[in-house]
Each structure stands twice: as structure tokens, then as C-alpha cells.
Amino acid sequence: MAGRLKAPTGRYGGKSAEERQAERRRRFLDAALQLFGDSPGYRGTTVVALSEAAGLSTRQFYEEFRSLEDVLAALHLQVNGWSQEAVLAVAADVVDRPLAERATAIFRAYAANVTADPRRIRITFVEIVGVSPRLEEQRLARRAQWIDLVCAEVAAAVARGEAAPRDYRLAVTAFIGSVNGLLHDWSAGWVDATLDEVVDELVRLLLGILQPADPRMAGP
Structure with a gap:
């Protein structure tokens, strides 16, 4: 990935784009705390596994981060x-x-x-x-x-x-x-x-x- 994908803008579900982005980021970090901090660890985790644990898509992952x-x-x-x-x-x-x-x-x-x-x-x-x-x-x-x-x-x-x-x-x-x-x-x-x-x-x-x-x- 050369860089993050552009996140959507505007309100959706009563939340602003900034609020949705903050929530996605929190969910990815919560999932990372579980997977990196327990099993399988950072080196055993994939983008797909982290996205699934966060209940989000890989596309949403790359809207927030460039890499694990x-x-x-x-x-x-x-x-x-x-x-x-x-x-x-x-x-x-x-x-x-x-x-x-x-x-x-x-x-x-x-x-x-x-x-x-x-x-x-x-x-x-x-x-x-x-x-x-x-x-x-x-x-x-x-x-x-x-x-x-x-x-x-x-x-x-x-x-x-x-x-x-x-x-x-x-x-x-x-x-x-x-x-x-x-x-x-x-x-x-x-x-x-x-x-x-x-x-x-x-x-x-x-x-x-x-x-x-x-x-x-x-x-x-």
C-alpha cells in the first residue's frame, strides 16, 4: 500500500466523518490490543484477521493505517x-x-x-x-x-x-x-x-x- 485510502466525508447514521473515523480507529486498536497483546501476537496477525476482530473491512483498515x-x-x-x-x-x-x-x-x-x-x-x-x-x-x-x-x-x-x-x-x-x-x-x-x-x-x-x-x- 502506497498510502491510506481516502475516508468518506459527511454525516452518516447521525455521526460526522470525524466521529466515524475515531470509532473505527478505536475498534482497530482494541482488536490489536487483543491480538498483539495475547494470541497470536503482532508477528502472527494479518490485516484480514485484525479487521475481522474489529468487525470492520480491510478497506476500512487502509483508510486508517498503512500497515500493521x-x-x-x-x-x-x-x-x-x-x-x-x-x-x-x-x-x-x-x-x-x-x-x-x-x-x-x-x-x-x-x-x-x-x-x-x-x-x-x-x-x-x-x-x-x-x-x-x-x-x-x-x-x-x-x-x-x-x-x-x-x-x-x-x-x-x-x-x-x-x-x-x-x-x-x-x-x-x-x-x-x-x-x-x-x-x-x-x-x-x-x-x-x-x-x-x-x-x-x-x-x-x-x-x-x-x-x-x-x-x-x-x-x-
């Missing part, structure tokens, strides 16, 4: 958007709390959202990996946004005197990798712990970076 990769890209951003909304909502509520309480609330909100549906975990940490250079770039760019979010929280902690002033970006990058790996392994049943225990361990890891027990470990 475009669907996966949109779904990956949507899933990350859901968890970011949950995190920002909680962060606004605990902005004046001590660092340990704030970090616990924020990571509990993230973990609860991303693990609420195992299909979200698979989209975020499994299906998106290694698909194409374009999606690798998107995956890393989206991870960088999470790093920026945590770095902003760390900068606020430094400003309040809760952490030593230094450049934490490399440490936060390593920490985000730990978050992703541990939550993936927990969801796969490879970690014998409750979700709260997983979050508590991640918070201890972050506090250990920001408030090391041995001042000599704080760095210059």
Missing part, C-alpha cells in the same frame, strides 16, 4: 499514554509528601496501571522490540520520556534537599531498565513476590541511588 506496524506504533503510544496519565495524576496529589512516600505512590500508580492488563505488558516490553528501526526509535524515545519524568522528580528532590546535587540521568536510565525488567518478569510469573513487594523494592533501589547510606557512594 502503524497499528502497533499507535498502540504502543496509547498504552504508554495510559500509564503516564495515571502517574501524573498521582504525582500532582503527592507533590508535598516526603520523597519516600512520593516515590512509592508514583511507582505504585505506574505498576498498577501497566499490570492491570497483561496485554499492556506484552505490548510495552515484548511485541514492540526488534520490529523495525522505526519502532526501535519510537520505543527508545518513549523510554526517554519516562527518564525525563523521573529526572524531573529527582531534580525536585534535590531542590528540597532530599538528594545530593549531581547529574542523575545515567543512574535514572539504569533504574528505568530495572523497572521494565522487573515488572516484565513479575508479570511472566518469574518473580515470587506481590506487586506491592516489587514496587517497594524499586522504591528502595531509587532511594539507594538518591540517598546512599554511605556518603562516599554519593559521587562527586
